[in-house]
Amino acid sequence: MVLVTGATGTVGREVVRGLPAGLRVRVMTRDPARAAGVFAGAGVEAVAGDYTDPPSLARALRGVDTAFLVTTGVDGEDDAAFVPAARAAGVRRVVKLSAAAVLDPGAQDLVTRRQRANEDLLRGCGLQWTLLRPRAFMSNCLSWAGPVRRERTVRALYGTSPNACVDPRDIAEAAVRALTEEGHAGRAYTLTGPQALTAADQTRELGRLLGVPLRFEELTPDQARAALGRRYPPPVVEALLASAERQRAGAKAHVEDTVRTLTGHPARSFRHWAQDHLEAFTPPPDQTGPHPQTP
Structure with a gap:
């Protein structure tokens, strides 16, 4: 039996959908x-x-x-609870969703330090383990959907800094391979998209697909801090701002071909992802608004 945690989340639900028919699957959820x-x-x-x-x-x-392990708590207590419980229950293999930032020696923010500690915990637990380390999810752009629909505008910090973001469906396919095939124990896989793009690049691509010009507005660090503060506690906000600074310095632009190696197909492009999610950015037919110029 395969247990999927975080099964209603962005990657988890795609993992469940991608597992082979006939396999016993259990999802753990609140x-x-x-x-x-x-x-x-x-x-x-x-x-x-x-x-x-x-x-x-x-x-x-x-x-x-x-088991497919997804945790979001930055204190590390979720992993510290799950790993010994899995060992006591006789679980043989754990595939852990981590993050590519753990490989960057310049990443010393709270979130990345905790991710490294969780990886160390899993590596030392005595179970078979596999680590998946994706770059940012392309689906993070869904946070732009409301402003794009209402104002044809995208607002983000450091709009010219590149990130080799990855389609969550590619992460899920890699996870399914690691969960159902032999040969992945003790391996760590960095997962990226096929190219590094900036937020301004993504804005232009969305505009082309929508057939309307979109405006990109760059947030100041203080504006970004205020916006993030409406969603996250202060330590996480500061970690995200530090991550954005590392991206501006080029730390997230490197492209890997691991998706192809694991799944047999190239990593999906941002255009592919956006085309499949275009409805989220499309305003109702009766909605009218300003028509800003694309940068």
């Missing part, structure tokens, strides 16, 4: 009813589980051979 709705008809077992609730974690892991 809301099994929601998960059952997401995966209706897929033959997926949804169970209630929480990293902070050891008995629920033990129930979710019972009978599991392989």
Whole structure:
């Protein structure tokens, strides 16, 4: 049996959908009813589980051979709870969603330090492990959807800094290979898209696909801090701003061909991702608004 944590998230749900038919799949979630709705008809077992609730974690892991581990807490307590529980339950293999930043010696922010510690925890636990280290998700651009629909405008920090962002579907395909094939134990895979793009590049591409000019407005660091502060606690905000500074210095522009190696096809382009998600950026037919010039 395969257990998928974070199954209703951006990557997790694609992992569940990509697992071979006939494979027993269980998803651990705080809301099994929601998960059952997401995966209706897929033959997926949804169970209630929480990293902070050891008995629920033990129930979710019972009978599991392989697990896909997604955690978001920056304190590291989720991984520290899951890994020994998986070992006690007899889990053989854990595939962990990490991040490419762990390889950058200049990345010393809170989030990256914790990701490194979680990787070390998994490597030393005695289980078979595989690490997936993606660059930024292309789907992060969905945060622009509202302003694009309403104002035909994208606002972001450091619009000319490149990032080899990756389609979450490619990450999920790599995860499925690591979960279902032999030969991935003890391996760490850095996953990127096929080219490094800036936010201004992405804005132009979206405008071309939509058939309308979009404007890019660069945020100041203070504006970005204020915007992030509406979503995240201060330590995470500062970590994200430090990450943006590293991107501006070119730390996230390197492209890997690992997606092709693992899946057999090239990494999907941003244009491919945007075309498949264009509806999110398309205003209602009766909506009118300004027509700014593309930068």
